[in-house]
Amino acid sequence: MELKEKLVSSFMAFEDTVDVDSPVHDIRTEAIKHFENEGFPTKRQEAWKYTSLNSVLKHDYSVFPKHEDALEFKDVKKYFIHDIDSYKIVFIDGKYSSHLSQTTHDGIDVCLMSAALSKPKYRLVIENYFNKIASKDGLSSLNTAFSAEGAYIHIPKNKLVEKPIQILHFSTGNEAALMLQPRNLVVVDENSHVQIIERHQSLTDNPVLTNSVTEIFANKRAIVDYYKIQNDRETASLIDSTFINQKQESIAKVHTFSFGGKIIRNNLNFYQNGERIDSTMKGITIIGNKQHVDHNTLVHHIEPNCESHQDYKGIFGDSATGVFNGKVLVEKEAQKTDAFQANNNILLSDKATINTKPQLEIFADDVKCSHGCTIGQLDESAMFYLRSRGIPEKEARGLLMFAFSNNVLDSVKIPEIKNRITKIIANKLGVNIGFDL
Amino acid sequence: MLKINNLHASVEDKAILKGINLEVKPGEVHAIMGPNGSGKSTLASVIAGKEEYEVEEGEILLEGENIDELAAEERAHKGIFLSFQYPVEIPGVSVTNFMKTAINETRKAQGLEDMPANEMLKMIREKSELLEIDRKFLSRSLNEGFSGGEKKRNEIFQMAMLEPKLAILDETDSGLDIDALRIVANGVNKLKSKDNAVIVITHYQRLLDYIVPDFVHVLHNGKIVKSGSKELAHELEAKGYDWIKEEVNA
Numbered sequence: 001m002e003l004k005e006k007l008v009s010s011f012m013a014f015e016d017t018v019d020v021d022s023p024v025h026d027i028r029t030e031a032i033k034h035f036e037n038e039g040f041p042t043k044r045q046e047a048w049k050y051t052s053l054n055s056v057l058k059h060d061y062s063v064f065p066k067h068e069d070a071l072e073f074k075d076v077k078k079y080f081i082h083d084i085d086s087y088k089i090v091f092i093d094g095k096y097s098s099h100l101s102q103t104t105h106d107g108i109d110v111c112l113m114s115a116a117l118s119k120p121k122y123r124l125v126i127e128n129y130f131n132k133i134a135s136k137d138g139l140s141s142l143n144t145a146f147s148a149e150g151a152y153i154h155i156p157k158n159k160l161v162e163k164p165i166q167i168l169h170f171s172t173g174n175e176a177a178l179m180l181q182p183r184n185l186v187v188v189d190e191n192s193h194v195q196i197i198e199r200h201q202s203l204t205d206n207p208v209l210t211n212s213v214t215e216i217f218a219n220k221r222a223i224v225d226y227y228k229i230q231n232d233r234e235t236a237s238l239i240d241s242t243f244i245n246q247k248q249e250s251i252a253k254v255h256t257f258s259f260g261g262k263i264i265r266n267n268l269n270f271y272q273n274g275e276r277i278d279s280t281m282k283g284i285t286i287i288g289n290k291q292h293v294d295h296n297t298l299v300h301h302i303e304p305n306c307e308s309h310q311d312y313k314g315i316f317g318d319s320a321t322g323v324f325n326g327k328v329l330v331e332k333e334a335q336k337t338d339a340f341q342a343n344n345n346i347l348l349s350d351k352a353t354i355n356t357k358p359q360l361e362i363f364a365d366d367v368k369c370s371h372g373c374t375i376g377q378l379d380e381s382a383m384f385y386l387r388s389r390g391i392p393e394k395e396a397r398g399l400l401m402f403a404f405s406n407n408v409l410d411s412v413k414i415p416e417i418k419n420r421i422t423k424i425i426a427n428k429l430g431v432n433i434g435f436d437l
Numbered sequence: 438m439l440k441i442n443n444l445h446a447s448v449e450d451k452a453i454l455k456g457i458n459l460e461v462k463p464g465e466v467h468a469i470m471g472p473n474g475s476g477k478s479t480l481a482s483v484i485a486g487k488e489e490y491e492v493e494e495g496e497i498l499l500e501g502e503n504i505d506e507l508a509a510e511e512r513a514h515k516g517i518f519l520s521f522q523y524p525v526e527i528p529g530v531s532v533t534n535f536m537k538t539a540i541n542e543t544r545k546a547q548g549l550e551d552m553p554a555n556e557m558l559k560m561i562r563e564k565s566e567l568l569e570i571d572r573k574f575l576s577r578s579l580n581e582g583f584s585g586g587e588k589k590r591n592e593i594f595q596m597a598m599l600e601p602k603l604a605i606l607d608e609t610d611s612g613l614d615i616d617a618l619r620i621v622a623n624g625v626n627k628l629k630s631k632d633n634a635v636i637v638i639t640h641y642q643r644l645l646d647y648i649v650p651d652f653v654h655v656l657h658n659g660k661i662v663k664s665g666s667k668e669l670a671h672e673l674e675a676k677g678y679d680w681i682k683e684e685v686n687a
Contacts, residue, residue: 380489385525388485389535389595390513390543399538403529403578 173204248274585612
């Protein structure tokens with residue numbers, strides 16, 4: 001049976017496991033219909049022209065993992081940013097692991113989507129925010145239809161949440177092939193500040209397909225710092241759709257570090273519903289072999305006096321392929337918009353490919369919008385300069401690649417994350433750089 | 438220390454060096470002068486191991502060892518240093534981090550442990566004072582946005598840090614005002630010893646007033662056509678290069 005049919009027919013069984021009186025019952029029912037109509041995206045669709053899901057859709061995925069499994073913290077510690085005090089929401093094969101998690105209800109809610117969807121005290125927030133900005137495309141609808149578990153984060157107004165929140169999804173390989181549909185909701189009220197780190201990690205080489213949807217609401221003057229660490233095995237694929245609704249004077253920053261996975265697709269959408277909003281999206285992609293990373297961004301400038309900054313760096317080796325499709329849409333009312341977009345790429349091999357497509361649609365007449373993309377190789381004169389100082393070829397390459405991606409790390413505000421990313425990059429490039437950037 | 442025998446080198450099948458012979462002994466300063474396009478920078482790059490140059494014939498011996506097959510970094514580990522005519526800008530790598538990496542990679546190649554951090558800092562402080570380099574300058578990205586003079590001072594600072602056996606200064610005087618020239622030359626002179634050697638490549642004589650050569654060679658059309666003492670540099674300054682060309686063609 002095709003995956004699509006399997007999913008659609010599983011929906012009835014899924015319904016039996018969740019509360020049909022929940023306010024989201026109708027939303028789910030409608031979403032499965034959407035998915036049934038839309039199906040999975042194909043390369044015939046403009047937004048998927050350079051990314052084919054065929055190779056990941058062919059597996060016979062378990063959509064309801066049956067096994068319960070426990071992991072010892074010491075075995076998975078390395079996947080956490082473990083040198084800082086943090087809240088943790090951890091899932092193992094899609095199931096919440098209370099053992100590895102540290103949630104809270106002390107003034108803020110850092111807990112589970114399953115609780116938020118079923119308990120009356122969250123009902124108002126769910127009614128106001130759940131599935132309000134997620135798109136109605138096939139993949140997001142599929143996630144909505146099966147939305148049952150994930151992270152639920154609600155920060156009431158005037159809270160500076162000092163501890164970052166880590167959301168981790170582990171897949172254990174207990175299923176021959178596993179499909180996950182995590183659903184996260186993040187609501188940050190007026191004047192509050194939150195930092196979130198998200199990671200999906202497969203622990204074996206059994207195929208995993210994660211179709212994740214995250215809705216983030218940054219209300220008036222809220223600050224949201226979101227870090228996505230994508231360094232999975234080459235048998236794990238991730239489709240991450242993140243939707244961010246910003247109100248006036250809010251600041252939202254998303255850093256996406258893509259270092260591993262079979263196919264990674266990041267749909268990152270910002271909607272600016274207010275004035276003087278700042279939206280930042282930055283990314284470093286370093287992949288090799290036959291890996292594929294696709295960044296699909298949208299910034300919708302709806303109101304005046306807002307800014308957006310996009311800076312994506314990519315390094316592609318072997319037969320790796322990259323896609324950057326960045327759309328900036330400036331509405332007629334959005335005067336004095338300041339939108340910046342950059343996408344710089346280095347191809348390390350003749351077989352590596354990057355498809356980059358900036359897309360600016362500007363309907364206002366008093367705006368500052370700039371974009372630029374570059375594709376190149378490492379500068380040979382710089383290589384000779386470094387080598388003539390005694391830095392071996394491999395280290396010189398590593399140093400130049402570090403330098404190339406360095407400015408993306410400038411805006412990372414948590415030093416432990418910066419250190420970790422630096423180390424992952426060094427490891428990825430197979431070099432031991434004698435300092436931290 | 439350095440012995441070059443009948444060196445022929447080409448780039449993209451174009452012959453540039455056409456039979457260079459040169460011997461540099463420890464403690465000596467050699468100046469290589471010559472008109473534009475005579476092959477001066479090529480000679481510097483070939484000694485330092487730039488890959489796009491093809492050695493067609495002849496050999497380069499460093500302390501008796503043929504270095505033709507060695508990569509640029511291996512030559513650096515053996516004590517060759519090239520001060521670039523046009524130092525490359527490397528955004529994102531600070532001067533300090535660059536030097537730490539260069540020194541520790543060289544030490545690693547020599548079978549030594551990393552230099553302890555406090556020792557490194559002390560060395561950086563001493564050598565930057567020698568070149569009158571501001572501390573703030575060291576945390577800036579390597580050569581990015583540096584003035585011509587700053588770039589050259591930074592080159593000699595790197596030389597001071599790496600303490601090479603053989604330093605090749607390729608047009609280090611170009612782009613320097615008189616104060617910077619004095620600082621750079623003073624730095625080079627302080628680093629000179631009976632055990633190391635310097636090759637100064639220059640178009641003009643003025644640097645040689647500060648770094649006084651033991652020998653002056655004139656390079657023309659890929660060959661050393663005349664060698665002499667420091668007085669030769671003065672003669673070239675006074676008379677230009679045309680008389681050399683005429684002598685060669687005669």
